[in-house]
Amino acid sequence: MSASDGNLRDQIIELLPRLRRFARTLARNPHDADDLVQIAIERALAHAAQLRADGSVAAWLYGIVRNAWIDEHRSRRRRESLGDAVPAAENVGDPAAGSPEELLCVQDALERLADEQRLAVSLVLIEGLSYKEAAAVMNVPIGTLTSRLARARETLQSLLSDAAGEPL
Amino acid sequence: MRFSDEVLMAYVDRELDAPTRAAVEAAMAEDPELARRIAAERALRERLRAAFDPLLDEPVPAYLLQLARTAEQRSAHTPAPLARARTGRSMWREGLALAASLLVGVLFGHWVLRGAGLGPVVTRAGQMVARGPLAQALTGQLAANQSATAAVRIGISFRSNAGQYCRTFSLRAPRLAGLACRAGGQWQVQVLTRAEGPAAAAGHYREAASSMPPAVVAAVSAEISGSPLDARAEAAARRRGWVP
Missing domain, CATH: 1.10.10.10 (Winged helix-like DNA-binding domain superfamily/Winged helix DNA-binding domain)
Structure with missing residues (x-):
């Protein structure tokens, strides 16, 4: 699977339902989850050259969603840590x-x-x-x-x- | 033969090589406790899948498809502008969701009023408002203890992003389901839609009511802030008259 231009876009589009489901396991709010997917699409295309020719596109995209979640999650937790303990x-x-x-x-x-x-x-x-x-x-x-x-x-x-x- | 939890887990996850897999299966046939542990692992896996799988059928939002088609693709050494203001788009999206839910509401509102006499809702200044038994149930009925034969069934209650109390409901006849939020001393119906599924016999009503139509699910997902209220919080909200 090479990361040639049109091909990568098609593969991302095909994987979007799964990436959205994965994001929903991480962020409960659907908008937050789609924000993660949006960030992942942008990062994936911006860093397309980092996709190894022999690598799985799906695993690479999951990794990007994961990283986006960790970034957002940590900063959000810092913001929320002063307030409510979620019941x-x-x-x-x-x-x-x-x-x-x-x-x-x-x-x-x-x-x-x-x-x-x-x-x-x-x-x-x-x-x-x-x-x-x-x-x-x-x-x-x-x-x-x-x-x-x-x-x-x-x-x-x-x-x-x-x-x-x-x-x- | 004794198997560690990790081996059993790997069995359920189909990660064992063929000989170990066969050994586990042979042991399972002899050992009911082992079979029970494996069944519990499998049930957990299936439960998680069943909870999240319906999300695969949700349509992908157009703006994500558009982004995947058009966002700039860069080679390795070009710096990419990753930081973007997302507020504007979020507002646009919420506006669209609101417009969509209003449209659903208006269409089904007409259907209800035409098809079933006065019906459970009236339209005031373009806003559907619950009336009669629906309004009474939304105000007074607790999900935790409601009769299986009640004409209105309350699903989940939660605080919306705007801070209002909102509750999902389903009606027995006509078969409708929806979401209403408390504002200005009345229950404003955000979504009202035809409930799917077979006409429910009394015994099956509870199960039937717990599968919300997609339009209601979408509205809840868009509106909910945090978790649904638990039974205690629901009762407390009722005592306060659903005033936040």
């Missing part, structure tokens, strides 16, 4: 698979993970990347990725079974 929301309503309430419930649980654990969950469990691909996006050895993933899963199991795991 642990237990959602009312009846979460059903694929429902917006269920999405909010899962997003709540993801938000309570450490950033790097949350990225591991997003990339592997939601985006379906292999361990090798996800480790490359996160720029860590595979062993680091899998231990983050294992800890994150343990936390999610307890958060989600308490919150809304009851069958309807």
